[in-house]
Amino acid sequence: MLEESSQSPQRNEFRQALAEAKHIIVVAGAGLSAASDIPTFRDGGGMWRSLDSTSLATPEAFTANPSLVWQFYHYRRTKALLAHPNAAHDATAKLLIPAYLKKVAQQAKSFHLITQNVDGLSGLAFKATSQKLAGNSAKKVPTPKTSTLEMHGSVFAVQCTECGYSTENRSLAVCPSLAAADASFQNLQDAGTKHRDIPLEELPRCEKCGALARPGVVWFGEKPHHLDAINSLVYEADMILVIGTSSTVRPASTFAYRVKRHGGKVAVFNLEASTQDQQADYVFVGPCETILPSLFPEFD
Ligand code: NAD
Secondary structure (H helix, E strand, C coil): CCEECCCCHHHHHHHHHHHHCCEEEEEECHHHHHHHCCCCCCCCCCEECCEEHHHHCCHHHHHHCHHHHHHHHHHHHHHHHHCCCCHHHHHHHHHCCHHHHHHHCCCCCEEEEEECCCCCHHHHHHHHHHHHHHCCHHHCCCCCEEEEEECCEEEEEEEECCCCCEEECCCCCCCHHHHHHHHCCCCCCCHHHHCCCCCHHHCCECCCCCCEEEEEECCCCCCCCCHHHHHHHHHHCCEEEEECCCCCCCCHHHHHHHHHHCCCEEEEEECCCCHHHHHCCEEEECCHHHHHHHHCHHHC
16 A cells, blocks of 8 residues: 655556556545535534434435425535536546546546535536537547446435436525525524424425425435446446545445455545555545646646
């Protein structure tokens, strides 16, 4: 394991390994979006009012108190709606575009971004970067294969609890009662005792069947999206970049170990070192929004 800054000899070793890798995956977590002012769950930003965010991100919490959980997701949607992609999103978005990827990973046949984030910022960064490139047809390269997989869904998805119908909703509030409850909280800290009880019929409802809708995210204890495709990608990968995740939530926490076990390389990008880094070949400690762009000067 190497643990040094992005200016160290491991920078060259990492770049050499990336240049030789054929099937590259990224597993990203909340740290990727930290510089966009989206709170992570574990490093100090894990509270919403007086409540632990992880205790609200469960099916049991929603069943017990859908009004409270919707208010929590109203807050998270608002943060995501107001946020802009940061330099780490931009760097990973460029890796998804074959014309850029080929500059740093000449042997690459595939590159897939698997994100645990539900804020949609990787998608926005990809769209913006693709649009910039669209004018320059000479730079278009047909391969390698690339994709983004949002394994924990999206805060902008609204999903029926009965029929499963799901829609994307990027308006400021999914329904008027959520906007009103939020406005009444400006000066209150304790959501646990003082939250507003919104009647079930005033919470978001399914457009198709009228039943109660829920946020279209994957909660703790639920099955992630795209799991079969992700398992195939992890199986095939000969390099994984682990960006801004505490690697505590399964199955994403297992990907690096699985790539390593079949002989692939592991590169970790995190604000803090961790005991789990021992399995990594390269460890870049620091803000990913600074380190990632500094590793790829050819993207400027
Ligand atoms: P986490 O909160 O458990 O861990 C965040 C990790 O990011 C920590 O290891 C921290 O050291 C690191 N980090 C913080 N700032 C960083 C930076 N600037 N550069 C590099 N690393 C940085 O998040 P997780 O591992 O993604 O797992 C928690 C779960 O919470 C996931 O299931 C995810 O869906 C959900 N979540 C998503 C968002 C989002 O969509 N942005 C935000 C919070 C939580």
